[in-house]
Amino acid sequence: MRDGLLIILFMIALTSLCDTFNQLFLKSAIDSLHFPGKFNLAGVFKFIFQLLIKPRVWLSFVFSVISLCIWLLVLSKADLNFAFSADSMHYIFIALASRFVLKERFGYLRWLGTALIVTGIVFVSLN
Amino acid sequence: MFKKKVTLKILLLLFASDILETAIHFFFKKGALTRAEFAVTDLASAAVFLKAVFSSPFLWAGLLTVVAVFIIWSTVLSRIDLSVAVPIASFSYILVPVVSVIFLHEQISVLRWAGILFILAGVILVSLSSKERIAESK
Numbered sequence: 585m586r587d588g589l590l591i592i593l594f595m596i597a598l599t600s601l602c603d604t605f606n607q608l609f610l611k612s613a614i615d616s617l618h619f620p621g622k623f624n625l626a627g628v629f630k631f632i633f634q635l636l637i638k639p640r641v642w643l644s645f646v647f648s649v650i651s652l653c654i655w656l657l658v659l660s661k662a663d664l665n666f667a668f669s670a671d672s673m674h675y676i677f678i679a680l681a682s683r684f685v686l687k688e689r690f691g692y693l694r695w696l697g698t699a700l701i702v703t704g705i706v707f708v709s710l711n
Numbered sequence: 712m713f714k715k716k717v718t719l720k721i722l723l724l725l726f727a728s729d730i731l732e733t734a735i736h737f738f739f740k741k742g743a744l745t746r747a748e749f750a751v752t753d754l755a756s757a758a759v760f761l762k763a764v765f766s767s768p769f770l771w772a773g774l775l776t777v778v779a780v781f782i783i784w785s786t787v788l789s790r791i792d793l794s795v796a797v798p799i800a801s802f803s804y805i806l807v808p809v810v811s812v813i814f815l816h817e818q819i820s821v822l823r824w825a826g827i828l829f830i831l832a833g834v835i836l837v838s839l840s841s842k843e844r845i846a847e848s849k
């Protein structure tokens with residue numbers, strides 16, 4: 585069971601990492617577009633069409649598919665509540681990526697919050 | 712660079728994405744459960760497993776919901792920073808365990824609930840640190 589838990593956690597880390605790449609590529613593609621001022625449905629669909637012709641969006645899509653495949657394997661073995669809670673480790677990856685790749689700035693509260701999430705994942709896994 | 716402030720409309724979109732996000736994981740779990748007894752030991756058996764799971768209607772219901780969430784996220788992320796949007800869209804950390812207990816009959820120990828609360832507390836702190844950034848940039 586202990587070996588099983590480690591493998592499941594490793595697979596969840598892989599999906600989290602893929603999700604982080606997915607979000608980074610998506611965010612980078614969206615930042616390169618100008619969003620229409622109006623918040624209507626037509627504007628949204630036009631925006632999505634402009635997104636879909638960006639190669640970065642397709643890279644993001646590839647990472648989503650890899651992430652989904654690993655995630656389905658995880659879900660066939662682990663409880664949903666455990667897998668979903670442990671999947672919050674993507675916060676750690678997103679915090680690091682936001683800081684070092686997107687160069688967003690944030691203070692100590694953000695790091696404290698991330699540390700609490702790490703503690704939570706340990707508790708959830710100790711079960 | 713901070714973009715625009717979080718409006719009520721964006722907040723509502725994020726809460727809608729919480730509920731849809733919970734639905735996604737419920738559907739995927741139901742899809743994966745259709746082949747729970749299948750032993751995956753290598754890439755070949757993983758491919759067989761995935762092929763079987765991808766024929767489950769639950770999986771496709773989940774994927775449709777993913778598209779809905781993608782549309783919501785594309786809109787939200789063009790308006791606010793990733794580090795602001797992600798924390799607010801996190802109430803699914805409570806919703807998913809609740810759905811797991813009610814609909815999937817999973818059991819959650821006290822220690823695990825404690826862990827879930829730690830994660831949620833962490834998420835709220837991360838949100839507060841985003842608010843701090845908004846105040847600073849004014």
